[in-house]
Amino acid sequence: MGPSGSGKSTFLHLIGALDKPTEGKVLIENVDISTLDNGQLADLRRRIGFVFQFFNLIPRLTARENVELSLAINGLGRNERQKKAERLLEIVGLKDGMNHKPTELSGGEQQRVAIARALANNPKFLLMDEPAGKF
Numbered sequence: 001m002g003p004s005g006s007g008k009s010t011f012l013h014l015i016g017a018l019d020k021p022t023e024g025k026v027l028i029e030n031v032d033i034s035t036l037d038n039g040q041l042a043d044l045r046r047r048i049g050f051v052f053q054f055f056n057l058i059p060r061l062t063a064r065e066n067v068e069l070s071l072a073i074n075g076l077g078r079n080e081r082q083k084k085a086e087r088l089l090e091i092v093g094l095k096d097g098m099n100h101k102p103t104e105l106s107g108g109e110q111q112r113v114a115i116a117r118a119l120a121n122n123p124k125f126l127l128m129d130e131p132a133g134k135f
């Protein structure tokens with residue numbers, strides 16, 4: 001917690017292996033993540049679900065496709081990922097909106113798509129940036 005500009009998002013990006021510190025170290029499971037190569041960083045990021053403050057949904061893709069993309073990156077086949085994306089969107093209460101693009105959804109609905117996407121690969125860690133703050 002902290003006021004706007006105090007560094008909450010920066011901190012989450014650092015511990016989510018999305019940003020690199022100019023000073024100090026980030027240890028995840030006792031590993032200094034600055035020692036990881038790009039492939040190892042990608043493996044680590046796949047185990048971290050991240051809900052961004054401004055969602056970072058892909059505007060040209062529907063809600064379902066946004067979730068499916070995350071599953072495709074992890075190598076799930078077409079049918080499986082379609083089914084799993086629908087199930088995840090149902091869990092977050094967005095089954096009806098799943099064929100809409102982000103601009104056709106409310107802020108809170110976009111946030112739920114982002115949560116479904118973050119949960120898609122059964123992450124070990126789930127990082128959420130102001131998940132209940134705005135809508």
Ligand SMILES: Nc1ncnc2c1ncn2[C@@H]1O[C@H](COP(=O)(O)OP(=O)(O)O)[C@@H](O)[C@H]1O
Nearest residue numbers: 002003004005006007008009010011012053129
């Ligand atoms: N990419 C960036 N480059 C330089 N400064 C940044 C960048 N992003 C954020 N900042 C600055 O870092 C500070 C912390 O920002 P941020 O982590 O977004 O805070 P919060 O999420 O708590 O509102 C702010 O002063 C902000 O202006």
Ligand SMILES: [Mg+2]
Nearest residue numbers: 008009053129
């Ligand atoms: Mg922030």
